Amino acid sequence: MDTRPDSGHVLSADRPGRFGPYGGRYVPEALIAALDELDREYAAAKQDPAFTAELDHLLTTYTGRPTPITEAARFGAEAAGGARVLLKREDLNHTGSHKINNVLGQALLTKRIGKPRVIAETGAGQHGVATATAAALMGLECVIYMGEEDTRRQALNVARMRLLGATVVPVTTGSRTLKDAINEALRDWVTNVATTNYVFGTVAGPHPFPTLVRDLQRIIGVEARQQVLDLTGKLPDAVAACVGGGSNAIGIFHAFIDDPEVALYGFEAGGDGVATGRHAATITAGSPGVLHGARSYLLQDEMGQTIESHSISAGLDYPGVGPEHAWLKDSGRATYEPVDDADAMEAFRLLCRTEGIIPAIESSHALAGARRLGERLGPEATILVNLSGRGDKDVDTAATWFGLMDDSESEGGR
Amino acid sequence: MTTSVAFEKARAEGRAALVGYLPAGYPSVDGSIEAIRAMVEAGVDVVEVGLPYSDPLIDGPVIQTAVDAALRAGTTTKDVLRVVEAVAATGAPAVVMSYWNPLDRYGAAAFARDLAAAGGSGVITPDLTPDADDTWIPAAREHGLDTVFLVAPSSTEERIAMTTAACRGFVYATSVMGVTGTREQVGDAAAGLVARTKATTQLPVAVGLGVSNAAQAAEIAAYADGVVVGSAFVRRLLEAPDPAAGVTAVAELAADLAGGVRTR
Numbered sequence A: 001m002d003t004r005p006d007s008g009h010v011l012s013a014d015r016p017g018r019f020g021p022y023g024g025r026y027v028p029e030a031l032i033a034a035l036d037e038l039d040r041e042y043a044a045a046k047q048d049p050a051f052t053a054e055l056d057h058l059l060t061t062y063t064g065r066p067t068p069i070t071e072a073a074r075f076g077a078e079a080a081g082g083a084r085v086l087l088k089r090e091d092l093n094h095t096g097s098h099k100i101n102n103v104l105g106q107a108l109l110t111k112r113i114g115k116p117r118v119i120a121e122t123g124a125g126q127h128g129v130a131t132a133t134a135a136a137l138m139g140l141e142c143v144i145y146m147g148e149e150d151t152r153r154q155a156l157n158v159a160r161m162r163l164l165g166a167t168v169v170p171v172t173t174g175s176r177t178l179k180d181a182i183n184e185a186l187r188d189w190v191t192n193v194a195t196t197n198y199v200f201g202t203v204a205g206p207h208p209f210p211t212l213v214r215d216l217q218r219i220i221g222v223e224a225r226q227q228v229l230d231l232t233g234k235l236p237d238a239v240a241a242c243v244g245g246g247s248n249a250i251g252i253f254h255a256f257i258d259d260p261e262v263a264l265y266g267f268e269a270g271g272d273g274v275a276t277g278r279h280a281a282t283i284t285a286g287s288p289g290v291l292h293g294a295r296s297y298l299l300q301d302e303m304g305q306t307i308e309s310h311s312i313s314a315g316l317d318y319p320g321v322g323p324e325h326a327w328l329k330d331s332g333r334a335t336y337e338p339v340d341d342a343d344a345m346e347a348f349r350l351l352c353r354t355e356g357i358i359p360a361i362e363s364s365h366a367l368a369g370a371r372r373l374g375e376r377l378g379p380e381a382t383i384l385v386n387l388s389g390r391g392d393k394d395v396d397t398a399a400t401w402f403g404l405m406d407d408s409e410s411e412g413g414r
Numbered sequence B: 001m002t003t004s005v006a007f008e009k010a011r012a013e014g015r016a017a018l019v020g021y022l023p024a025g026y027p028s029v030d031g032s033i034e035a036i037r038a039m040v041e042a043g044v045d046v047v048e049v050g051l052p053y054s055d056p057l058i059d060g061p062v063i064q065t066a067v068d069a070a071l072r073a074g075t076t077t078k079d080v081l082r083v084v085e086a087v088a089a090t091g092a093p094a095v096v097m098s099y100w101n102p103l104d105r106y107g108a109a110a111f112a113r114d115l116a117a118a119g120g121s122g123v124i125t126p127d128l129t130p131d132a133d134d135t136w137i138p139a140a141r142e143h144g145l146d147t148v149f150l151v152a153p154s155s156t157e158e159r160i161a162m163t164t165a166a167c168r169g170f171v172y173a174t175s176v177m178g179v180t181g182t183r184e185q186v187g188d189a190a191a192g193l194v195a196r197t198k199a200t201t202q203l204p205v206a207v208g209l210g211v212s213n214a215a216q217a218a219e220i221a222a223y224a225d226g227v228v229v230g231s232a233f234v235r236r237l238l239e240a241p242d243p244a245a246g247v248t249a250v251a252e253l254a255a256d257l258a259g260g261v262r263t264r
């Protein structure tokens, strides 16, 4: 685990867990003791060589870190304006996405605290699968909350979680997606906090989650920065990542924050297009407020009610975003743009065809963003893309999108 | 009447105060006013007017269902203030129960001003602890509103002291670790929490979460200054065949509970 001190300008020193005006802890008093405990145990674990050694060992021997970077030469030439596109292969992690980096750390913390049960929310199912995996590995009871809508579009991952021994609870309230799964997980936590740790999946939520999850995901950028230097002899011109809650994006951004020559781009889910109102482009189209325990940008109406988000990608279908991204946006250090469903699916198709890699639909938003950056920056540019996950879970959605499942084929073939 | 006066009156009568919660806007804005009026006539001393919110993370399914319906019917923050005004007109103190984001969006200062103007007594903030934000307490103080924060069985002594120091009107002690909803048993933790809370403050301490009947109310009234009932009232409205029957059922429950808080 990387334990470098926080970049001073990102985290304000006087208030822990604040990123400028964002972050903080807006939760029921009943949860404060558990959040304090987590904060304390994490601070102690960071300093404990046995803990960091165990995590490093798991990241190497279980997850398969370091993940490689792959030069996407055909994709760059044919799909991204001739720019040099480098993929950080988080899709090659065990369980198929970056989510495992965070989960192994939090599961080890759970054991350190001595709680026998973990809960988690999941959208695309990748965080749920990662949590179920770590729970199986470490002998923890595991309950995963997942919006009913998401259990349908990510059915493969529901089966994976159950195979791993987790209980999957479909959430039928509200929009039946990630936002409501978080509400339900928080309700479970407030009830069972004595025995249960909440393994939060992204850099949102109350302090310490935005910092804790970011620190556990920083390894992506730490590795990638050195790998790009080794390969190209210089830093990339731009780093691109998709942004749901923002964990893979902060994970790859963080090592570059003090490199002003590297532009940081977060790509949010534009859904049917931001103008239609059916999207999940929180930073682009949202406003500051409080959701799920932290102040950040969110999609809300004039009364402060959360507006439901829409995206073809379950993992990006969230009306909030992590507070550090809100701060990176306001400070101008990172730029956030929407990518709509159609552009993301076109990038998905292109990566399959040019590189033989089936990306997650979430990550395809970053690929679409990289195409845009390639056109803008030209063939001299090097663009590092966080390929946050693989697309096995999305095969049904993609096959439907591209019309590959006409009756004659699907009847016999499925 | 202020909440302090209502609690003093109950104390003078040798009993606990009965605090009743209903969300504004369910089954309609006018319907919620009618139900609350009936509740007050039947013996509720202090009213909690719920401000419907899209992500009520410490509410169980009963309250979720009602506030969801209220929001789908278009209930606004202005409607909530209208309900407060109607409740205040009955003479019972009305406190708003609200998650933080709707108040933040309205503007802490503007909400405090408009709530005071509507005759409201204060606000209970279930997801705002006194140390979470700098805007609410000064705004409430300026307009003489009660700031009611929650203490929980998991709270440390330091946090209980910090919380009660920031409370005005009364302190809300959550009886169990969990979300709102009726329970067979109110936890053993409640009495201990009330004792720990009273060690730090002269303010009245009301116990909520899970109370649904007169026997439970009596049990809590033995050691607390107030008994808060929410989901049990909401359930009466949800299960009623029509709004009028709902109002009757709410009044019956209120009368029953009013008996409970008088049996110590």
Ligand SMILES: Cc1ncc(COP(=O)(O)O)c(C=O)c1O
Binding pocket: A097, A098, A123, A124, A125, A126, A127, A201, A202, A203, A242, A243, A244, A245, A246, A247, A248, A249, A314, A315, A316, A360, A362, A363, A388, A389, A390
């Ligand atoms: C592959 C992949 N990428 C990205 C995300 C979005 O999460 P975050 O923005 O926290 O990285 C998810 C979430 O499920 C995911 O599965």
